[in-house]
Amino acid sequence: xxxxxxxxxxxxxxxxxxxxxxxxxxxxxxxxxxxxxxxxxxxxxxxxxxxxxxxxxxxxxxxxxxxxxxxxxxxxxxxxxxxxxxxxxxxxxxxxxxxxxxxxxxxxxxxxxxxxxxxxxxxxxxxxxxxxxxxxxxxxxxxxxxxxxxxxxxxxxxxxxxxxxxxxxxxxxxxxxxxxxxxxxxxxxxxxxxxxxxxxxxxxxxxxxxxxxxxxxxxxxxxxxxxxxxxxxxxxxxxxxxxxxxxxxxxxxxxxxxxxx
Amino acid sequence: xxxxxxxxxxxxxxxxxxxxxxxxxxxxxxxxxxxxxxxxxxxxxxxxxxxxxxxxxxxxxxxxxxxxxxxxxxxxxxxxxxxxxxxxxxxxxxxxxxxxxxxxxxxxxxxxxxxxxxxxxxxxxxxxxxxxxxxxxxxxxxxxxxxxxxxxxxxxxxxxxxxxxxxxxxxxxxxxxxxxxxxxxxxxxxxxxxxxxxxxxxxxxxxxxxxxxxxxxxxxxxxxxxxxxxxxxxxxxxxxxxxxxxxxxxxxxxxxxxxxxxxxxxxxxxxxxxxxxxxxxxxxxxxxxxxxxxxxxxxxxxxxxxxxxxxxxxxxxxxxxxxxxxxxxxxxxxxxxxxxxxxx
Numbered sequence: 001x002x003x004x005x006x007x008x009x010x011x012x013x014x015x016x017x018x019x020x021x022x023x024x025x026x027x028x029x030x031x032x033x034x035x036x037x038x039x040x041x042x043x044x045x046x047x048x049x050x051x052x053x054x055x056x057x058x059x060x061x062x063x064x065x066x067x068x069x070x071x072x073x074x075x076x077x078x079x080x081x082x083x084x085x086x087x088x089x090x091x092x093x094x095x096x097x098x099x100x101x102x103x104x105x106x107x108x109x110x111x112x113x114x115x116x117x118x119x120x121x122x123x124x125x126x127x128x129x130x131x132x133x134x135x136x137x138x139x140x141x142x143x144x145x146x147x148x149x150x151x152x153x154x155x156x157x158x159x160x161x162x163x164x165x166x167x168x169x170x171x172x173x174x175x176x177x178x179x180x181x182x183x184x185x186x187x188x189x190x191x192x193x194x195x196x197x198x199x200x201x202x203x204x205x206x207x208x209x210x211x212x213x214x215x216x217x218x219x220x221x222x223x224x225x226x227x228x229x230x231x232x233x234x235x236x237x238x239x240x241x242x243x244x245x246x247x248x249x250x251x252x253x254x255x256x257x258x259x260x261x
Numbered sequence: 262x263x264x265x266x267x268x269x270x271x272x273x274x275x276x277x278x279x280x281x282x283x284x285x286x287x288x289x290x291x292x293x294x295x296x297x298x299x300x301x302x303x304x305x306x307x308x309x310x311x312x313x314x315x316x317x318x319x320x321x322x323x324x325x326x327x328x329x330x331x332x333x334x335x336x337x338x339x340x341x342x343x344x345x346x347x348x349x350x351x352x353x354x355x356x357x358x359x360x361x362x363x364x365x366x367x368x369x370x371x372x373x374x375x376x377x378x379x380x381x382x383x384x385x386x387x388x389x390x391x392x393x394x395x396x397x398x399x400x401x402x403x404x405x406x407x408x409x410x411x412x413x414x415x416x417x418x419x420x421x422x423x424x425x426x427x428x429x430x431x432x433x434x435x436x437x438x439x440x441x442x443x444x445x446x447x448x449x450x451x452x453x454x455x456x457x458x459x460x461x462x463x464x465x466x467x468x469x470x471x472x473x474x475x476x477x478x479x480x481x482x483x484x485x486x487x488x489x490x491x492x493x494x495x496x497x498x499x500x501x502x503x504x505x506x507x508x509x510x511x512x513x514x515x516x517x518x519x520x521x522x523x524x525x526x527x528x529x530x531x532x533x534x535x536x537x538x539x540x541x542x543x544x545x546x547x548x549x550x551x552x553x554x555x556x557x558x559x560x561x562x563x564x565x566x567x568x569x570x571x572x573x574x575x576x577x578x579x580x581x582x583x584x585x586x587x588x589x590x591x592x593x594x595x596x597x598x599x600x601x602x603x604x605x
Contacts, residue, residue, distance in 0.1 A: 061497070085500030092494055097348045099490045099546035112488050113500040119484040119549070165499065 007070070008037040008168060008201050009058070014067035016050065016057045024065050027053050031067070031227050035203075035218070037168060040195040041229075042212035043205040045222030046245060051205040054222070055171055058203075060084055071169065085113035089165035091158045091172040096146065103149070103157050104142045107132055110164030132163035135198070136190060152183035159190065169201045170194070176208055184208060188215050209244075210258050269543060269550055276557045280330075283564045287329065288322045290568050292576045321458070324465050326564065328457045331465075331472050332525050333535070333563025334556035335517040338479060340532030341539075341555045345486050345548070346510050347420050354518040354532035356423045357511065358402040361430040363522040364453060366398020367391055371449045372437040388464060391452060392523040399519045402426050407511065416493070416507065454580030455526035457567055468524050475517035479552060482509050486548045530585040531566075534593050535559045541596045562589070 015029035027050035035041060045051050056062045058069060060076055069076040071087055079087065089110070101109075110132070111125045121129070133139045136156045141149060149157060155175060162170045172191070176184040188208070192215050194200045203220075206212055212219065213232060220229045223243045228235065235241060241252040241259075253260045289300050295314045302309050303318035339354030347356070355361070370390065406426055410419045438446060460468070485506040488496040493503050521528070536551075539558045543550060566584045 059498070080500075081497070081502060082500040085498060088498075090495070090498040092492075094492065094494065096495075097490065097492050100540070100544055101490055101546050105487075105547055106491070109488055109491060109495075109499065112484065115484070117481065117484060119487065 006036055007034045008072055009033060009035040009203075010070040010073075011058075012068050012070075014057070014069060015065040016053050017065050018053075018062075019065070026065060028222065028227050029066070033220070033229055035201065035229075037201050038195055038199040039217040040192050040202045040215070041204065041218045041220055042216040043203060043220045043222070044207075044209055044212060044244060049222045049224070051222060052173060054220075055173055055203070055205055059088060059090060059171060082113055085165065085167075087167050088169045088171065089162040089167040091155075091162050091170065091175055093174045093177050098147065101146055102142070103138070103144050103146050104129075106146050106157060107142075107160045107164050110161040110166075113165060128166055129164050132160040135163055135194065136160040151178045152180075152186065155179060155183070155187055156190065159187070159194075163194070163200075168199075169203070171203045173205050174207070175204060176206060184211065188212075213241075213257055269554070272543070273553070273557070276554070276561065280557055280561050280564075283561055283568070284326055284330070287326050287564045287568045288318060290571050291317070291322055292571075293317055320462075324460050324462060325458045325567070327465055328460050328468065328525060329563045329567045330560040331468055332457060332521050332528060333531060333559035333561070335472050335475065335521045335559075336528060336532035337535035337539070337555045337559025337562075338476070338552060339514045339518045340534075341536040341548075341551060342479065342486075342510050342514050343532075344536055345489060346507060347416060348489075348492075349417075349420060350537070351533070352420060354514060355427075355527070356420055357515060357518075358406045358423045358426040358430070359399045359515060359518045360522055360527035361427040362399035362402025363395035363519075364398070364434060364527060365402065365430040366394040366396070367452050368434045368437050368449055369398070370394040371452070372434075372441040372445050374445070388459060388461075388524070392464075395523040395526075396519060399515075399522060402430060403515050403519070410511065451580075452526050453582075455528040455582040457525055457563075457581055458578070460524060464524060468520055471516055471520040475513045475520075476556075478509055478513040478516070482506055482513070483548045483552060486510070487546075490546055525581075527582075528585065529582050530589050531559060531563060534585075534589045535562055537593055538562070538596065 011031050011033040014031040014033070015026055016031070017027040018025045031054070043051050043054065053062070057064050060079065071079070108121060108125075108129055111121060111129065112119060115121060115125060133142060136159050138153070138156050138160050141153055141157060146154065146157065155178075159170075159172075159175075175191075176187050179187065188211055191202050191204065195202045195217070204212075216232055218230060219232050219235055220227070221235065221240055221244055223246070225243060228240045230240075236254060236257060239254075244252075250259050250261060252258075285300070288304070289295065289297055293314075295317065299309050299311075299314050300318055303315040304323070309315045336354050340352070343352040343354060343356055344350060346352070406419070406423050409422045413419060413422070438449070441449075485496065485501045488499050488501050489503070489506065496503055496506075518532070535558050536555055539551060539555045540546070542558070543554050545551060566581060566588060569588065570579045570581050570584045572579060
């Protein structure tokens with residue numbers, strides 16, 4: 001019992017996929033994830049393997065085919081939309097629809113699950129918003145319109161919005177897809193810092209494998225055969241990374257701790 | 262300290278003063294000249310030189326000004342709601358098929374009379390008759406669109422479904438028109454031009470009550486509407502029930518647009534243009550600011566259009582629909598060219 005309490009995310013025999021008219025299309029099954037709070041996790045796998053499906057299932061956007069998901073020891077099915085919004089915040093890859101929101105307004109929207117019916121921001125809300133700006137070093141952008149920002153700045157602002165939502169878990173779907181190497185590293189170290197200093201649990205789906213190997217606390221590896229999760233070093237020791245790409249073109253180099261051609 | 266959302270107190274103050282001024286100007290204009298002082302006296306129920314002046318002001322001009330204010334703000338708010346919901350700058354209050362439905366109802370009443378060989382009493386062609394026909398028509402088409410909307414998950418599809426129903430009804434109206442007499446056609450055309458006048462106080466009370474119900478509904482969705490600015494995925498992730506927000510938005514729009522169209526005909530352009538003009542003026546997307554701003558701007562612009570339509574000191578009244586587009590379109594084009602970029 002004591003051990004169970006430590007896990008912020010836990011799945012038991014989880015099976016994910018889609019339900020079409022007659023049959024279930026299973027993408028991955030028997031996922032048994034145990035994740036402690038304050039860790040930064042990178043979800044790795046090639047395109048189309050089901051990373052998004054897993055994240056969508058964990059965030060209750062789509063239903064699990066089988067098995068259970070527990071957030072903070074509470075079954076995900078028992079969460080209302082609003083409760084979930086107070087536990088888990090998201091950063092998507094998709095571009096925002098056009099509008100003339102300011103950066104401040106955008107980040108302040110993160111307070112929505114906590115504010116009253118009209119969305120009034122109390123002093124407490126203002127403090128949390130200000131903190132979100134501080135943690136992401138985006139205070140100077142506050143009064144700009146969000147469409148004026150560069151992709152790198154916008155990504156930090158979107159992370160600030162997630163922070164303003166003040167949830168223990170933040171899930172990011174390919175947060176560095178539009179970014180160059182500098183901003184990618186910048187984003188990753190910001191997220192790592194949020195995990196280690198502010199005890200946020202951060203789950204990132206990403207294709208930046210070499211970077212993930214160096215910075216993540218844990219890795220979730222998805223391959224057609226199986227799903228493995230664990231500490232980076234353990235996974236390297238057990239030769240799990242080679243199963244990520246079943247091709248001869250790319251191999252994992254154990255001594256370099258990197259993929260090489 | 263964190264700068265809060267910009268406050269627009271002074272802008273709102275100026276707009277309210279403009280609204281009041283335009284309203285007084287609108288009431289002073291008309292086919293009969295009445296001195297300004299007498300108008301004020303009539304309004305505050307004081308001693309007026311001629312009793313007929315008081316009657317004109319209180320029973321004709323004031324109701325018309327109130328109608329203009331309700332029509333202008335109601336249509337503009339509906340337009341804003343549709344533009345936010347569909348995230349499409351071309352959406353207006355009529356995308357749900359309300360105007361096509363109303364047109365169908367009235368067309369069947371006026372044009373179909375000969376078609377079905379029915380003899381209609383004068384009641385059928387009174388304001389109430391037209392209003393009832395328009396309401397029934399809107400309700401019918403709107404229900405069809407809504408039924409389809411419940412089935413589709415994609416919000417954009419509702420927009421297309423609404424447009425398709427519009428085409429369907431205009432096809433039916435064309436067929437009815439083809440078999441109608443010239444005088445019936447003219448009568449139908451006059452209705453489709455839109456009109457703000459001729460509403461009795463009772464009709465205004467009905468119009469105003471439904472308007473207020475619509476506005477109350479809108480107030481409760483300001484918060485979720487703001488989160489929809491980030492797209493449906495983010496809205497859901499912030500705990501918003503997108504489906505119920507969508508439904509309330511559709512119901513509020515139908516109420517506002519439906520009752521306005523029933524009493525004053527399909528008034529074009531205002532619902533599409535005013536949200537754009539307001540967004541350019543205020544440069545914000547926050548609905549807490551935009552909704553009252555759009556309501557006031559809508560009222561002002563409608564009153565201006567109506568004042569122009571009266572052709573000051575002449576006996577003619579131009580069709581209000583022609584005026585709204587004739588003066589509104591160039592303004593939008595000018596604003597867009599000047600600012601170059603608009604966000605909806």
